[in-house]
Amino acid sequence: MDYDDVFVLDNGACTAKAGFASSDDARIIPNCIMKAKSERRRPFIGDQVEECRDASGLFYILPFQKGYLINWDVQKNIWDYIFSAECLPVNFPETPVVITEPYFNFNSCKEAMTEIFFEEYDCHSLLRINAGDLSSYHYFNTNQNSLCCLLVDVGYSFTHIVPYIKGKKLKNGIRRIDIGGKVLTNHLKEITSYRQLHVMDETYVMNQVKEDACFVSLDFYKDMKIAQKRGKENTIVRDYVLPDYTSIRRGYVKDPAVAPSGEDGDQQTLRLNNERFTVPELLFNPSDVGITQMGIVEAIVDSLSVCPAETHPHLYRNIMLVGGSTLFPGFRDRVCKEVRTLAPCDFDVNVTLAKNPITYSWNGGRLLTQDPEFSSRLVSKDEYEDHGYNICLDRFDV
Amino acid sequence: MATARESGRLKESGKVLDEATRKRRARKALEALELDNFHEDPHADLVMSKKVPKFQETLDNRSVKRKKGKSAEYYKQRFRKTFPQLVEEDRNYNPNPPNYMSAQAAPSKCPERRFCAVCGFPSTYTCVKCGARYCSIRCSGTHLDTRCLKWTA
Ligand SMILES: [Zn+2]
Ligand SMILES: [Zn+2]
Numbered sequence: 070m071d072y073d074d075v076f077v078l079d080n081g082a083c084t085a086k087a088g089f090a091s092s093d094d095a096r097i098i099p100n101c102i103m104k105a106k107s108e109r110r111r112p113f114i115g116d117q118v119e120e121c122r123d124a125s126g127l128f129y130i131l132p133f134q135k136g137y138l139i140n141w142d143v144q145k146n147i148w149d150y151i152f153s154a155e156c157l158p159v160n161f162p163e164t165p166v167v168i169t170e171p172y173f174n175f176n177s178c179k180e181a182m183t184e185i186f187f188e189e190y191d192c193h194s195l196l197r198i199n200a201g202d203l204s205s206y207h208y209f210n211t212n213q214n215s216l217c218c219l220l221v222d223v224g225y226s227f228t229h230i231v232p233y234i235k236g237k238k239l240k241n242g243i244r245r246i247d248i249g250g251k252v253l254t255n256h257l258k259e260i261t262s263y264r265q266l267h268v269m270d271e272t273y274v275m276n277q278v279k280e281d282a283c284f285v286s287l288d289f290y291k292d293m294k295i296a297q298k299r300g301k302e303n304t305i306v307r308d309y310v311l312p313d314y315t316s317i318r319r320g321y322v323k324d325p326a327v328a329p330s331g332e333d334g335d336q337q338t339l340r341l342n343n344e345r346f347t348v349p350e351l352l353f354n355p356s357d358v359g360i361t362q363m364g365i366v367e368a369i370v371d372s373l374s375v376c377p378a379e380t381h382p383h384l385y386r387n388i389m390l391v392g393g394s395t396l397f398p399g400f401r402d403r404v405c406k407e408v409r410t411l412a413p414c415d416f417d418v419n420v421t422l423a424k425n426p427i428t429y430s431w432n433g434g435r436l437l438t439q440d441p442e443f444s445s446r447l448v449s450k451d452e453y454e455d456h457g458y459n460i461c462l463d464r465f466d467v
Numbered sequence: 468m469a470t471a472r473e474s475g476r477l478k479e480s481g482k483v484l485d486e487a488t489r490k491r492r493a494r495k496a497l498e499a500l501e502l503d504n505f506h507e508d509p510h511a512d513l514v515m516s517k518k519v520p521k522f523q524e525t526l527d528n529r530s531v532k533r534k535k536g537k538s539a540e541y542y543k544q545r546f547r548k549t550f551p552q553l554v555e556e557d558r559n560y561n562p563n564p565p566n567y568m569s570a571q572a573a574p575s576k577c578p579e580r581r582f583c584a585v586c587g588f589p590s591t592y593t594c595v596k597c598g599a600r601y602c603s604i605r606c607s608g609t610h611l612d613t614r615c616l617k618w619t620a
Contacts, residue, residue: 104508104509104510105509106509109509109510109513110510110513112510126506126509128504128506128507128508128509128510129503129504130503131503134550135501135550137550137553139548139549139550139553140543141542141543141545141546142539142540142542142543143539144542145539145542146539172570173557173561173565173566173567173570175553175554175556175557175567176556176557176560176561177546177548177553177556178546178553181542181545181546185542189537229570240565241564241565243565243570244570244571244572245570245571245572246572247571251500251501252500252501255499255500255501255502256500258505259499259500260587263585263613263614264585264586264587269505269506270504270505270506272503272504290589293588293589296588297588343586343587343588344587347582347587354575354577354580355572355575356575356577356579356580357580357582358496358497358500359493359496359497360497361574361575362571362572362573362574362575363572363573363574363575363576364575367572367575367576367577368572371572371573
C-alpha cells in the first residue's frame, strides 16, 4: 500500500457524509448552496449555513435532481469547498477516494464523476460504489452469522429496498419508491400553508418542524380518531414555536404539560395535529398523495418475491433500516409490525434501525477500507491513464 | 397564465372540471412535491461581491501541487444533461431490466384511501365540480371558497 489514509465520501442528495477513514465518524455537510434574504451578498456552501444568522426564506441550489447528480457546476463548487482547507483538506495525489452513487446511476453521471476525480482532483485511486453496498458491508461486518440482508434505505429523494444475498445485491429485487425526505417536507409545507400559515418559502424551517414533530403511526385510523378529539383527550396535537432569529434560533415543540404563560405572547406558533403522522405515512402509503406506487412494506414483500425461496427466512430475519427518514419515532416498530402480518408465520422477522442511520453507510465505507481485499477494488490513476474509463466499467459493481 | 387559460375554459364547461383538467391538476400537485424552491432567488438581481472568495482561489491556497483546474462553468457545459434526457439515454444504453425504469415500485394492490382535501381527516364525500374529497359541510364550504374551481394549488 502506497497510501496512509482513505477519503470516504457518501455523496447524498441532501447531505454529503465526508471524512477520512481514520476518523471516528463522518462530517455531515449539506450538499447544497444556500442563499439567504438576510445576507444579500453571500452564498452559503454546505455547512457554512451554520454561520447564517437568519435562515428564514433560504433559497436552495442543489446538485441532485430526483436522486441523481445533474448540476455538476453546483456539485463541483460544493466539493471544492469540502476538500478545501476550510473544511476537510485532501491531498488527492496520495489519497484513495471512496465515493457513493445511487443504484442504476446513469452512464454519463458515472463518466462525469470518474473524470472529475481523476482528471480534475488527480486522486491517487478511486472506488465508485452504491451507498447501499457500503451499508450492507457494514451490516455483514457486524452480523457475521447473517447470510442475507434486506436493506431499506430511506433517503432524501427516494427509498430503495435491496436484497443482499451473501454480500451481493440482487439487482432484480431492487425496488425504488419515489418518496423520501424531500417529498415529506414539501407535503408538510403544502398542507400547513393551506390550513394555517404560508410557509412555502420556508423549507429550512419546515424541515426542522418535520424532524421535531412528526412520527410514524402504529395504528393509523386510531390516531386519526384521537386527533379528531377536543381538549385533553387529543393527545396528539402540539404547538410548535417557530424561530424568529432574534430570541429563538431554532424552533421547538411546546411541552403540552406546561400551561401557556404571558411570556409566550410574541411567539409565532404552528398547530400540528394529524399532520404529525399523515406526513411520514406517505412512505407507507404513497397513494395517499396520489403517487401510484407501493409503500415500503408492500415493496419489501414484492422485492422478496423475486428472491430464491431459500433466502426468504434469512431476508426476513435481517431487515436493516438506514437513511435520515428512518429517524421518525415509530418507524422501526411500524415496519416490524406490518412485515410480521405479511410474512409467513413460521419465519422470524427481525428489523434493525441503524444506531446512526445517516452515517451508517459512510461507516461501512470506513470498515471496507480495512478489508484485505480493499485495494484490489480500487482503480488507480495509472490504470485509468492506461486503460481509460473502461477499466471502471470492469471493476466497479454499480 | 395557467390561471387565465383555465378560468376561461371553466366558463365554457359549465363550471365542472373535465377529466383532463383534473388529471393536470393532480400532476401539477405531484410536480410541486419535487420542487426545491417556491420563491425566486433572493440574490437574482445582485452581482456577487468581490469579497466573496472565488472557489478557485480557495483551491489554490492549498499546499497541494496541482494543475490549473477547470471552472465550474466548464462542468456545466461538459455534462449538461437534464433528468429526462438521462432517462431516455438509459432506455437505449440499458434496454433490458433491471434498470432505472424497471426498479420503480409497482402500483399498490391496496385500495386507495380517501382524505379530506381541507383538514386531512378521513372523508366520505366527493366534490361534484372538481373531484376533491371533503368530510363535512364546513370543509366543503372552505373547499368551495378556496380551491375548488380557483387555481390556487
Ligand atoms: Zn375536512
Ligand atoms: Zn371542488
